[in-house]
Amino acid sequence: MNKTLLQIKNLTKSFGGLVAVNDLSFSVEEKSIHALIGPNGSGKTTTLNMIAGELIPDSGSVLYQDQDLVKSKPHLISRMGLSRTFQNIRLFSGMTALENIMIGIHRNYPSHIVDFIVNISKAKKEELIIKEKAIEILNFLGLYRIKDEKVENLAYGNQKVLELGRALISNPKLILLDEPAAGLNPSERADFVNLLKQINNNGITLLLIEHNMDVVMDISNTITVLNFGKKIAEAGPKEIQNDDSVIDAYLGSSYRKKKEQGEVDA
Ligand SMILES: Nc1ncnc2c1ncn2[C@@H]1O[C@H](COP(=O)(O)OP(=O)(O)OP(=O)(O)O)[C@@H](O)[C@H]1O
Ligand SMILES: [Mg+2]
Incomplete structure (x- = not known):
């Protein structure tokens, strides 16, 4: 039990x-x-x-x-x-599939620290670890081939799967x-x-x-x-x-x- x-x-x-x-x-x-x-x-x-x-x-x-x-x-x-996905897709347009998975980590941090993910010059090491993990997740989801596509260009089905990926990155x-x-x-x-x-x-x-x-x-x-x-x-x-x-x-x-x-x- x-x-x-x-x-x-x-x-x-x-x-x-x-x-x-x-x-x-x-x-x-x-x-x-x-x-x-x-x-x-x-x-x-x-x-x-x-x-x-x-x-x-x-x-x-x-x-x-x-x-x-x-x-x-x-x-x-x-x-x-504890992580989540939303009823209405909440991906960030203008960002790639990979970046959208990486941004999922931000729920682990106060919002100002999100800057370190977006701004590659800062906290490069953390950024690389997060990127590696995001790529692993994209592979698992079968979305590796679209990792560099902007999310607004993706099919709806892929966007739903990406939402799941974003929930996975925070372990x-x-x-x-x-x-x-x-x-x-x-x-x-x-x-x-x-x-x-x-x-x-x-x-x-x-x-x-x-x-x-x-x-x-x-x-x-x-x-x-x-x-x-x-x-x-x-x-x-x-x-x-x-x-x-x-x-x-x-x-x-x-x-x-x-x-x-x-x-x-x-
Ligand atoms: N922020 C809000 N302000 C006012 N009413 C709300 C708010 N959020 C939800 N409601 C109302 O509370 C009730 C429950 O809404 P909820 O979104 O939890 O339903 P749901 O079971 O998720 O429905 P659905 O299957 O349509 O998504 C509904 O009558 C809804 O209109
Ligand atoms: Mg609902």
Whole structure:
């Protein structure tokens, strides 16, 4: 039995009158792949932002290796081994694929130190170490050949994979992924799933938000389902696919029909 790496306890966040996340508790086991699913607006990204330190909850706690992250700054959280990708791609246009991976290290440092990555004349040694690591990551991702391309010229699928690369450079223990496979075609999705599995096999825990059920059901050990900010179910893929409350709130009757016709793995 693995031990708990991340424990969310009674997390609540409101925006005005809207309770986006409502008394949410769940635990992520070390070295697992844990998915957070639910309808649009159910509070998934808000939850991730609270874990990453980008939003302060109204109440509740986020325990990571038994340390409360609430009110910790994002770059300190990153330095503790927790990195993330964003729902909307946040690459730096005008910079190459390689530079965008290298810049991922900045979440480990206060922002003024980012200068040392950009300005090669300073801190050359650190820059070379980071560059070597970034090239290793580009090789792993199958993107070495496009390392010198400006990111705005890259295909969307490559940009999504690069986001993952940027999360890898800080040697994370846990990566938070917000819809990493959104907009990928089926073959790109299959490649992406393979990358996630390899990353996980290397001992990195993944907490991912995803709407592609083929991805979620294929790779997740545990799935937590949100609806209107509340947890409505939590189990492994098989159980979740057969849970009436999840089908009613999210998966929909068409999913049930497909499953009955054998088009979805049950
Ligand atoms: N900064 C904000 N200010 C006001 N309301 C917000 C803010 N961020 C999120 N919300 C609202 O909180 C609710 C939860 O949003 P959230 O982005 O967490 O949903 P989500 O589950 O990630 O949805 P999606 O699947 O569409 O990405 C939504 O109703 C959203 O409009
Ligand atoms: Mg979201």
